[in-house]
Amino acid sequence: MGSVCTSIKTPKEVKIESDRKNQHESGLTFKASSTNLSKPNSRQLKEEGKNQKKPRHKAAVDERLVEDNAMEASAAEIMDKPKTEEDVKMIMAALNNHFILRSLDEDSRNMIVEDMKFYIIGPKEIIFEQGQPGVCFFVVASGRLEVIVNGARKNLLGPGNGFGELALLDNRPRTATVKTYDKCTLWGVDRFAFKEAVKKVNVMNHEENKVFIDSVPLFQALTPQQKDSLLSVLTTQRWTSGQKIVKEGDVGNLFYIIKEGIVTCTQNDIEIRQMQKGDFFGEQALLYNTPRTATVTAIGDVKVVSISSDSLIDVLGNSLEQILYKNTQRIACEKSQNLKALSIDQREKVLEKVEVVKYQPGEVIVPRGGKIGEKIWIILKGRVRGPQGSIEVFSCIGDEGLDKSIPDEYLVDYIAELETDVSEITKEKLEECIGGNFLQVTIHNEALAVLKKVHLLRGLTQDKFVSLMRALKVVHFSDGDTIVLQSNPGDSFYIIKTGKVNVFKNDAKIRTITKHDYFGERSVLFNDFRTATVFADGPVSCWLLEKEDFLNIIDEEIRKQLVRRIDLQDDSIALKDLIPIKTIGKGMFGNVILVANKTNRNMYALKTVTREKIDVFGLYENLRLERTISLQLDHTMIAKLIKTYKDPKRVYFLMEYVMGNDLFDVLRDMQLVKDADAKYYAASIVVMLEHLHERDIIYRDLKPENIMIDEEGYPKLIDFGTAKIVHGRTYTTVGTPHYMAPEIILGSGYNFAADWWSLGIMIYEFLYGGVPFGEDEDDTQKVYQKILEHKITWQGQADPTSQAKPLIFQLLNKNPAARTGGSIENLKNHKWFANFNWDRLLSRQLKMPYLPKLKSLHDEIEAAFSNSNELELFLQIEEDQDVLPNIRLRERNQIQNWDEDF
Known part of the structure; x- marks a missing residue:
């Protein structure tokens, strides 16, 4: 039996996975196969040796699903x-007694204390009841309270005791009843006020620190992502009047920005200036190990943020000077008309080979009489005087001659006006880096960029693209020429280089296409006749790829993949074309049905959500977001949304159907995972996340259960119910506790780095047979506590020589910005991934670690076609069995026309 590619879990849905001896009940990811899942192995046995399956880890309640009018201590004033x-x-003492609250920064705790309300309540009154959703955290100011579990008193609470802190994270049920023993007064804060307070402090600090970072000239060349990484390593420090922040003559590695207060700078005990909010000092410490040139002393109370050179290397992956110079060169390449014609990979190869040369004021950098284009200079620091005035940082010299066969000469010397650092490379060495003549390479780059936009070719590797590009021929047509003729055989496809063409079908014009559009692409894969006629509209030049050349380059396995991708691009399927086979998933808000196209019997997963549930639960924005995200994704390792539908009763998502088992079940069946197999699955997840993050999508619930291993053994990411488009940071508590990053737990704001933490958890799980934090814990509070304590224990039989352990440490860094080592490229280049073939991974040419054993669906499909099941009747029968959960959402305004794009 197969599995649907995605669950019905929308962004609002509670992820309930109540009984782990059953299959998924949290949503619609129904998994079953002929694999013997009852066989005990090292992943299924508890420490005490009982023959018992390893349970799935419980998913957290999604914070976006909250009850309306939830209240505790209702009898209180x-x-x-x-x-x-x-x-x-x-109150502060009580906060410090709880691991969640003491992990917050001082500003957040001050804000929480400020927001706490005063409760006055009489004796024998209920504060909250066991089994009810938690809302508030309380600190006893006076009186006594009883803690009752299953009807028996377990404890008495008195002044100074805090209780109920887990409710500040989510609304999972209370584990005890608390009632007053006598008259009491309490300080209390609910989850909404708590999260808003923490968010307010963190947003304020983040935005203020961002302004500071942007104001520092030293950081001008950093990218927005690099600046954001710096924000994560800023450390807040407080100094009292008279304290020396830095001392003249000392060697330090800290750079400071003043947030509050005033400091005085002195040399030899003589004041040279005062600095205040927004000013900074110590920037040379981030570049060089030079002694401090002045003493900086606090005048009154002073608050600063600081960055160390070591922390900077942790998050950016290199020294600041190297990063600044590399970024400066990249910016200069983007500004250069010729250099920007190189691909990003080609530019990076060139920048690896440049030589940085330092010039003193007055020295000649470019001599008169030299050939323009024979050498390239990029100004990194300082200023150069040229024939038309000063040339500043981020500028190139000599690049304008790269595309000329007969170069001009420099008529004057180019001279350094200041101490100037310049990166230099000869044209000869540059062409070695890019693999050929500059002009020819850039022409090929244009063709390559267009090839990559051809939908059916997106899954090809860089090597295959290059081979295809070299097979392209340029053909020319005059106005009115027939390029292809409807109903004739087709054996080539075309990409328009210049000009435009008109497309006719049955003598009727259907469209005009222009530069970089393409046509006839299916003829390289199928033996179909042309479906339209194409005429040149004026002079036209095209790149042409012959079918014979294509098939010589693309092997049969890749061709099959391309054919499958084309099938998934068929958005002409209508609801009336689908016949239901069976229900493959049921969730709180809808169902997923296995359906087949009546015409060709291709199978799909059809997710349905009724209008009634959409209205009751306010799912408008969530379904719209899910559609928006899913339509952006087109990757061989990510389940594809084909199209959506709507009618007066429901909305529908037609999805790729993935036949296979989820990775959780696969890991159980594999027992111990070899280092090479763990590397394969980890690398697959890296490219999945890379695809998402490039599109500003954070996944937020990465775990084995959400990765399918298809019938051929390839991984595929499913279920985008918790995904979100993020620009900056988000604050919602979403995910599965055992895989959840510390910053999500604390509510301090998080970004894409939270997904990399989850990958670290999974790599550990692959190799050590369990998660590193709270493996044997079902209590969410204890799991959170283990994560925040951050004590990794290494158990199991993993290869002791593997470089996986350092990578796990890196990914599980409490500093989010340090997890990739500065960039995804740095992550891919980690020692553990040494010699791993990323291109062969994407083209599905690597050996699969595991092949699922699946039952045939032939009999069920034949039965469905024999019975001619009607989709509407089938859905109605399924929906009649649904029970609406007893959950009340906080009131939201109804969104008009929310489904107009469905």
Whole structure:
């Protein structure tokens, strides 16, 4: 039996996985096969040796699904009461007793204390009940309270005790009842106020620090992503009046930005200036190990943020000077009309070979009489005087001659006006880097860029693209020429280089296509006749690829993949074309049905959500977001959304059907995973996440259950119910606790780095047979505590020589920005991935670690076609069995025309 490629879990849905002896009940990812899942192995046995399957880890309640009017201590009088110094001390002490709260920064805890309300409540009153969703955290100010579990008193709470802290993270059920023993007063804060307070502090700090970073000239050449990484390593420090922040003559590696207060700078005890908010000092410490040139002393209370050179290397992957110079060169290449015609890979190869040369003021950099284009200079620091005035940083000299066969000469010397650093490379060495004549390479680059836009070719490797590009021929047509003729055999396809063409079908014009559009692409894969006639509209030049050349380059396996991708691009399928086979998933808000196209019997997964549930649960924005995200994704390792439908009863998602088992079940059946197999699965996840993150999509629930291993053994990412488009940071608590990054737990704001943490958890799980934090814990609070304690224990039989352990340490870094080592490319170049063939991974040419054993669906398909099942009747029968969950959402405004794009 197969599996649907995605679950019905929308972004609003509670991910309930109640009984782990059954299959997924949280959504619609139904998994079953002929694999013997009852066989015990090292992944299925508890420490005490019982023959028992390893349970799936419980998923957290999605914070976006919250009950309306939830309230605790309902009998209390609640007021905003000013807090005395003693009140603040008592509350702070209670906060420090709880791992979640003491992990927050000081500003966040101060904000929480400020937001706490004062509760007055009489004796024998319920604060909250066991089994009910949690809402508030309380600190006892006076009186006593009973803690009751299953009807029996377990504890008494008195002044200074805090309780109920887990409710600040999510609304999972209370594990005990708490009621007053006598009259009590409490300080309390609910989850919504708590999260808003933490978010407010973190947003304020993040935005203020971002302004500071942007104002520092030293960081001008950093990319927005690199600047954001710097924000993650800023450390807040406080100094009192008279304290020396840095001392003249000391060697330091910290750079400081003043957030509050004033400092004085002195040399030999003589004040040279004062600095205040927004000013900075110590920038040379990030570049060189030079002694401090002045003493900086606090005048009154001072608050600063600092960055160390070591932390900077951790998050950016190299020294600041190297990064600044590399970024400066990249910016200069983008500004150069000729250099920007090189591909990014080609430019990077060139920049690896440049030589940085330092010039003193007055030195000649470019001599008069030299040939323009024989050598390239990029100004990294300082300034150069040329024939038309000063040439600044981020500028190139000599690049304008690269595309000329007969170069001009420089008529004057180019001279350094200041101390100037320049990167230099000869044209000869540059052409070695790019693999050929500059002009020819850039012409090929244009063709290659267009080839990569051809939908059916997107899954090809870089090597295959290059081979195809070299097989292209340029053909020319005059106005009115017939390029292809409808109903004639087709054995080539065309990409328009210049000009435009008109496309006619049955003598009717259907469209005009222009530069970089293409036509006839299916003829390289199929023996079909041409479906339209194409005429040149004016002079036209095309790149032509013959079918014979294509098939010589592309092997049979890749051709099959391309054919499958073409099938998934068929958005002409209508609902009336689908016949239901069976239900393959049921979730809280909808169903997923295995369906087949009546014409060709291709199978799909059809996800359905009724209008009733959409209205009751306010799913408008969530379904729209899911559609928006899924339509952006076109990757061989990500389940594809083909199209959506709507009618008066439902909305529908027609999805790729993935036949196979989820990775969780595969890991159980594989027992111990070899280092090479773990590397294959980890690399697959890296390219999945890379595809998502390039499109500003964060996944947020990465775990083995959400990766399918298809019938041929290839991984595929499914279920985008928790994914989100993020620009900057987000704050919602979403995910599965055992795989959740610390910054999600704390609510301090997170970005794509949270997905890399989850990958670190999974690599550990591949090699060591369990997760590193809270493997044997079902209590979410204990899991969170283990994660925040961050004590990794290494158990199991993993290869001791493997470089996986350093990579796991890197990915599980509590500093989010350090997880990729500076970039995804750095992550791919980690020692563990040494000699791994990323191109062969994408082209599905690597040996699969595991092949699922699956039952044939032939009998079920034949039965469905014999019975001629009607989709509407089938869906109605399924929906009649649905039970609406007893959950009340907070009220939201109904969105008009939310489904107009479905």
